[in-house]
Each structure stands twice: as C-alpha cells, then as structure tokens.
Amino acid sequence: MxxxxxxxxxxxxxAVVIDYLKDFAHAEAWDPGTEKCTQESPGEIRVGTRWHNVSKIAGVTTELTYTLETLTPGRLVFRGENDSASTTDTITVQAKGGGSEITYDAVIEPKGAGKLGEPLLKLLFERIGTKTEKQMTEVLDGLPA
Known part of the structure; x- marks a missing residue:
C-alpha cells in the first residue's frame, strides 16, 4: 500500500471547493495523470455516482472506475478500482483565513504482481502528489468567487 x-x-x-471537486470529471483539469474522466451514473452527483477515468502514469495508460463514497460539507471520498489496483482519494476541506485548507490523501493498493513494485510506486506517486497540489491550487484559485 x-x-x-x-x-x-x-x-x-x-462550499465552493466541495461543490467543484465532488464532480470527479473535473480531475481532467486538476489531476496531471488524468486524460479523460466521464460520469457513468445518470443524474445529479451524490454518494454512489460513478466515473470512468483514463489516466497515463509513467507512460502507462490505465482505466479505473471511481465511485463517490462520501459527500459532506467538508469531506469527499472517491474509491477507484480496476484489475491491478484500488485507490482511495480522501479530500478534506476546512475554512482557513478567508479561504480553505485542503488535505488530499491518496492510498494506492496494487493487486497481484503490482505489489512487487511498491517502493517505486511511492516515489512516483510522491512526484504526482506534488504536481496535483500545484494544479489543483491553480484550478481552484481560478474559480469564480
């Protein structure tokens, strides 16, 4: 893990941050690995809504189905699954100054043979985490107030 x-x-x-980030299709704008992300579930976004995500990480394209598991005024949890890995992305948002403090936690669990590469995955995902923080900050700071 x-x-x-x-x-x-x-x-x-x-409230603005949660409203924007609850739509995981927006990952195309703030996640450096996401190439395409489309909502699969019809209707409004709510717990149980699913997205099909296509990402390219270290030159490898992967597809996951993400499900919104938690949606509260201060917390989002998305769970992604495919045959080779599962991921849980928890985004906690709280008021700080006139804006928001965001804590983004990603837990990646390789399955099968992928577990052998975990030490390298940690280095790779730390770099991606830094890029994600930068991109997400730029995107959120560019939202209308």
Missing part, C-alpha cells in the same frame, strides 16, 4: 498526502491553502471557501 502506498500513501501520499498533501495539505495546502486555496482562496475559495469550502
């Missing part, structure tokens, strides 16, 4: 965590500040208030 590989865990990556980042805590950072953005200008929008928590």
């Amino acid at each position: 590989t865990t990556v965590s980042r805590t950072f500040l953005v200008q929008p208030e928590p």
